Amino acid sequence: MLEISALNSFYGKAHILNDLGFSVSKGEVVALLGRNGAGKTTTMKSIMQLVRPKSGKVQFNGQDITALPSHRIARLGLGYVPEERRIFSDLTILENLEVGRQPPRADAPAWTVDALFELFPNLFERRHNRGKAMSGGEQQMLTIARTLMGNPKLLLLDEPSEGIAPVIVEQMAETILRFKKEGLTVIISEQNLHFARIVADRAIIIESGEKKFDGSFSELEKQPEIRDAYLSV
Amino acid sequence: MGLFVAQLLTGLANAAALFLVASGLSLIFGVTRIVNFAHGSLYMLGAYFGVTLMNTLPGVFGFWTSILLSGLIVGVIGIAIEVCVLRPVYRAPELFQLVATFGVILVIQDLTLMVWGAEDRLGPRAPGLKSVVRILGEPVPQYDLALIAITPFILLALWWLIARTRVGVLVRAATQDREMVGALGVNQSWLFTGVFFLGSALAGLGGALQLPKGGADLLMDLNIISAVFVVVVIGGMGSIPGAFVASVLISVLNVFGVSYIPQSTLVLMYVVMAVVLLIRPYGLFGREEKAGEHGQVGEPDRPIRPAGTKGRLFVAALIAALALVPLVGENFTQVLITDIVIFCLFAASLQFMLSTGGLVSFGHAAYFGGGAYAAALLVTYADTPMELAFLFAPLAAGLLALIFGWFCIRLSGVYFAMLTLAFSQLVWSLVFQWYDVTGGDDGLVNIWPAEWLSGTTAYYYFTLIVGVGGIILLRQLAHAPFGYTLRATRDSARQAEATGINVKLVQWSAFAMAGAMAGLAGGLFVFSKGSIFPNELEIGKSFDALIVVFLGGVKTLSGGVVGAAFMESAKDWLTRLEYWRLILGLLIIGVVIIAPDGIVGTLRRVGERIGLLRTQEFMR
Missing domain, CATH: 1.10.3470 (ABC transporter involved in vitamin B12 uptake, BtuC)
Incomplete structure (x- = not known):
């Protein structure tokens, strides 16, 4: 479904992604693992073309999306949930959801405001409140819900477990497992190996923008040296 | 008492054009973060197009159609400015965009001179609204009353558009985080162009609407722009209700200033602005601007070196x-x-x-x-x-x-x-x-x-x-x-x-x-x-x-x-x-x-x- 090949991205002159390549098939949940600064967020931004790669290719369902503007990529069915959440704090929760709304797609789960409120009941209670008066967990839920309003085929979740209470992390894991059941393809970036193991089918480990490992979690367990070298456990 | 009321009404009527221009500027700033210095020029163009159209189209219907058409034409000119001049520099630092709009002022000035000549044009009077009404014994032009009646509707329409429609939601979201709006599938460049069209059209409308009270001349672009800035800054940049309140405030103040302390009308306006900014640095209805929120973009500055x-x-x-x-x-x-x-x-x-x-x-x-x-x-x-x-x-x-x-x-x-x-x-x-x-x-x-x-x-x-x-x-x-x-x-x-x-x-x-x-x-x-x-x-x-x-x-x-x-x-x-x-x-x-x-x-x-x-x- 998503094919990334030989991607090189820079911030100014800093080389962030180094010939990165991997692919994700339909219905898979893949965890992008790595330390702070390994290039996880840049990978996601490069997929969305929020960071323009210098070279390399991103293909989505066989279509080259490398030169497309972000909004066209989103309209193809890629949903991006940024790490910093980027809630529109002057807008109410309902209005935040409205910004993300796109028409339903034939080959992706269709979401409505009501269905999302069922999934995240906290949001329903505060639907007329502005985005600024929310806890980290609520903000995280709102960002995910906002992206789901676009009925994506593939969801990019950047560090969903970061900065939220442990109890919400558990809920988050359940939510992601539910997405999988609905047939959504998901890429999550994570530093939390435990969380990733619960929700994901496969792990991709990157370090300095290079792929160091690509395989199942059981394979990863057999190679503790990789885990020790590239993850801070 | 009668004179007081009459003056108040004049002030309110004067506020109409000022509000239209200021709300357009405020709207554009709110979304694009560009302070459009050429906004006064768009106002001037509205007046010139208005004069030409009014002299062509007859009667009451022709008069009001001319005003609307002027707004539309100026809106389209605004699109041209946005696409040709501003799009290439959205990612540049604020100053670049400002300077680009200075350039637009100069270009529009000479183009207006070429098309309409150097002579001042007197605005035609509004058909059907040419006489005066006596209120408490004082004459008040009918057209003033019409302007006073129209302005709240424009305010209401703008408010509705921004607060209640999907476009308004997107515009407000883009005000805060353009990139994220794009990542959610919204074509933000067209959103920007749309806002520029609307803002410019408002300026054009303002220019055409004030014709019966004034006219069209080549100095009106810079004459209004400083008043408009005062209004927008007092009201809070990006706030439409703020632009309304401040337009009324400034216009009324101006009318009373002229009759009681004629030497200080201009000073008064800037004193009010300075005082408001000292008490509320972001204007009456403005939102605090966090440093770096829209700031430093692009490459870092090169370190400077002593000459070799x-x-x-x-x-x-x-x-x-x-x-x-x-x-x-x-x-x-x-x-x-x-x-x-x-x-x-x-x-x-x-x-x-x-x-x-x-x-x-x-x-x-x-x-x-x-x-x-x-x-x-x-x-x-x-x-x-x-x-x-x-x-x-x-x-x-x-x-x-x-x-x-x-x-x-x-x-x-x-x-x-x-x-x-x-x-x-x-x-x-x-x-x-x-x-x-x-x-x-x-x-x-x-x-x-x-x-x-x-x-x-x-x-x-x-x-x-x-x-x-x-x-x-x-x-x-x-x-x-x-x-x-x-x-x-x-x-x-x-x-x-x-x-x-x-x-x-x-x-x-x-x-x-x-x-x-x-x-x-x-x-x-x-x-x-x-x-x-x-x-x-x-x-x-x-x-x-x-x-x-x-x-x-x-x-x-x-x-x-x-x-x-x-x-x-x-x-x-x-x-x-x-x-x-x-x-x-x-x-x-x-x-x-x-x-x-x-x-x-x-x-x-x-x-x-x-x-x-x-x-x-x-x-x-």
């Missing part, structure tokens, strides 16, 4: 050549070079705070003119000897900058710029309207230098020494520890604060220093001309300085001087052409889009490419 041996030799040779000019050149050449050097010093003083300090001032003319007026007033009223009066020019301007700066540095970004503009307009209006002391429009004359400096050549050398000395002083200061701290506050105010730098104090000092040096230039100016007029304090003068700094290269140290020298010499032959504004405007827009590094930056890049200059590595 080659550079020093070149400058020394240039100064030597200038010193030899009186031996060969005529009087005219000396006067021209005197003007150039003065303007270079003025531009260098702005560049000091703008480039080195990141403090974008829109009102630098206040200190140039302030210094000049201080010296002129001393000579006129106290018979002060020239030498002493001349010394007072930088001192007075520095003091003025110290006072204004204390208020201004509490704000940042666009708000800082607006407050500097307000203060400079305050000084201008004070000088312009305080006829008894300043001579108003007639200026102050007979301000000649002392005996020993009275010849053209003597004054030429005097200007050369003082001017070049001032420029070198500013340059040394940029390379001194003070310059380093100043640049630190520019690049990251927070980081600088955490390092133990008193950011506000450093900025305040830089502001005062820049003011004093502008005053020095003003002092040189007044004694070289023998007179001073309020136009040296006008917005236009401040813009001139901004434009030359920009043409020369914002991110360089010598850009101001090079830009000023280039511009002042170019002006000499450029102004001989009939449509020189058009050429200059297109030049400015071209530089913004094609060569944003300015003359110095572009030359340096070319120099590096062909190997004349060593490539400077970025420090990471």
